[in-house]
Amino acid sequence: MHRQIAGKLTGPVTKWIVLVGAIVLVGIMAPLNGKLIDVQNNEASSWLPQSAESTKVVEQLTGTVDPNDIPTLLVYHRDSGLTTADLAAMDEDAKEIEQIKGVTAQGAFSPNEAKALIASGAKVPPLLSDDDKVAFVAFTFNFGKNGWQDIPDAADKVRELSKIDGVDVHLAGFGGQASDASEAFEGIDTNLIFITLLVVIVILLFTYRSPVLWVLPIISAGFSYMISGGVVYLLAKYADLTVNGQSQSILGILVIGAGTDYALLLIARYREELRRHEDRHEAMAFALHRAAPAILASAATVVIGMLCLVFADLNSTAGLGPVLAVGVGVTFLIMVT
Template structure:
């Protein structure tokens, strides 16, 4: 009977493997379609309730659909010649003859005679991104430089096309770079020619599964899929998934010395670290789902996709990874195979030394760490202002070069129109109100359809300046019942909505994380300490960004969503490592260890795996710094630096020091906060006299 039971247990890994093969076969058709539903239109990022979003939606309903706005910029440093102007007119006429434009292009010369710009708008592409890109590239071919005359195509349509090229590059290069980084780190961590491949393959399977689930969510609930959200999902799958794998494999290696059969060792490992992995993934998922309360589409879309990535990684690492490890047996650890009954070599580890220093002077370490984090956080005062649309690229594409040429040639004008959508019955009154608004340089009536009229407004001030922003705000105040949109209005709404989202999402994230920690640790003090620590890390990481973004990277501004997204990821992921450490500390305390001893033992036993996990997670987010958009570089930098600070300063020194200093009060009001009752001495039998 016992033999049959044992044989049945041996079948379990094969059953799990077979189930995963079936799951992958079922999800494969859907995973391949995720790229087809990925969109990076501005309406996929805009706040749902903003004026600019409503204006863009109405433009899609006008005859011909949403218009693509371009600016053809002709420039010669020494001044345009009559031949240059003739060339410009010829090229613009050819563009107008080969494409359906919404109006006749009119050339606007600069005061210094070096530049001539032709605003061009067409609804020919409609809302199709591929058609828009084809239209932009066709115009670029037709309007080309020749004979020393520089011709550049800019405008919101060209900027969107150039941004789309960057987002397209996120798919392949981001995945390949992430896989390569994780592979190198796993080889260095495991020092095995085989073991590193197992968690990497499982992470790849997790990513494929997440793509299929993300596509299913899009089809079932209409969730937005953008280049940014799908890229972050991939980062989370490999980063968080590898973290869970590191924790499980470390515990499994430990249990293989205590159990003869790999299956029994894996069961013990899952019992030991499973609750911590479940709690940590639940914390990350809960934090990300708080983004559903955001009004900004790009923020809200990040919630479901990020959660899908984390949960798919969790399921794979707690089912497929154990099955593969058990089937491969002890030899997967070659050449450092943990033999049954053996004991690991006693070595003076770095984390034992760090724990010793923290244990000797806990208050001094706490004070020093707090001063360091506070000093770094002061760097947030040096963060540049909101990044302009033309400064959002790491490298300068043609559209940005065109906008900068316009900025120099027309210092007091705008080559970027403001779109006003007004009820058709009120067109005349709206036109009169616009002409009477301070800061308006030109007004042109556009298309009419579906009860709405499109009006193109040119501001007197350069785009995305304080003066133009004031003009847009005056238009919104005066034009009741109309919607003011366009590229500059969209940037204003992005900034305002991000500020609003922070006031709602940040408290939700803190509350959800605290509740999970309270339930897991059965304490109020420990959760508050961990949460305060990760918030301090976020401030310090953002401060470091302020010290390098402008002076070192040369960025002209920061993305409005940087503060919120970095907060959500750093708090959720930072608490992850706190859970690993505190769960082991609680485990040691339940075994009867004194608080200081429990803290130091937890650091000694989990410090290595936490450090490895932190390095992997930081490296995966650092991959974003190699992408071509400022917002991704900034987000990747802040999260990577924050994870490293959390791993090597907060978890190792500060949390351990606080645990030693607080003693049993760390677990208040749980039962671990109370001193154990003394056990009565055993009764002694009377000695016969």
């Protein structure tokens, strides 16, 4: 970084202007960062190659089949065979399931209903095994684009109302899979960030041996994460960037890790310059002037490497590159200012 630019950024007055500007930017971007989950695309097609046959099938069916439909099965099993009372209880379960928000207007079909339809000549599956040990209630969830967030609550309601003494009941089909996956990944980005922060704080305490100095890199990393998340949200909403739960989780970890690394380089140089200059602003100006090129080279290398992922065949990986590149770029700007 040019000596005069570094001097202006670290001046007695301009340093506060830069800080206020960063706080204002965080205030604008933080709400957008909180909405990042709203623009996530966790559908199967977002994880598959664009050239995959399954992806092409989804695209062809989009005009005739709602891509947000989630076919779901409620599986009942009794070792000794399901009784007439069990089948009647399934009829009642089907009626209650139809009242759950998110279940489509087609309703829920029980084995008795399927049997009646078959008797009338309709070609539908019987929903009851030949040995009467296993039966299904079939229905479809549709929460629009919010399926990933909304299906766990609806699945819990289905599990709660479908209890029959002596009968094993399991939620299956795409609905059961989506519910289990959503619950497994619920809060994973927050947990990963907190764990990463804890590890980084411990490292900084050992490195700086100061109860206060570690706070500055952590705050700067927090600023970087909020701003980069807001930028990614805008790109996902208006530039068709693919963002999923995986990329959002990795973004937070990368920003904290890269930001801490850049802070270590800059603060180490600043400590050296304090031995040569009595004025702390002058020391920081020289530190920034000498450390910024190395930090820029490091950040640019990572950004270019991440952007290479754009050429990946997997949609999820191709979208991951720009997301992480934005995170590293924003982190560099925050750490050197």
